[in-house]
Amino acid sequence: MAQNPAYEMIWQVVAAIPVGKVATYGQVAELAGVPGAARLVGRCLSQLPEGSRLPWFRVINASGRISLPVGSEGYHRQVKLLQEEGVAVLNGKIRLADFRW
């Protein structure tokens, strides 16, 4: 899929996010060694195959919200998966205590 090292790093970082916690795109980018490339992270996740084991749902934007269109299938799935891990999602916002920061 990605021959590009940045993508592999991103996947590695996302896979390292602990269960029950979330991280922002910007933070993932930084930890992946490509600070400032938050958009790259989003691009990377958007291209993930559906059956991927990557915990993509643990990645949210800097506002503590899900970056998928509200009401979309992906949005709904992300909320469900997060709540199943104990991450509180109220009014579309992830509880601050669930962030890694």
Added chain:
DNA sequence: CGGGTGACTATAA
């Protein structure tokens, strides 16, 4: 090399 794009961000109004 130039221009458009996106699951982003920070800042200003």
Added chain:
DNA sequence: TTTATAGCCACCC
């Protein structure tokens, strides 16, 4: 709190 704007980075024509 919401909307605009302007940077951001890598990718793809």
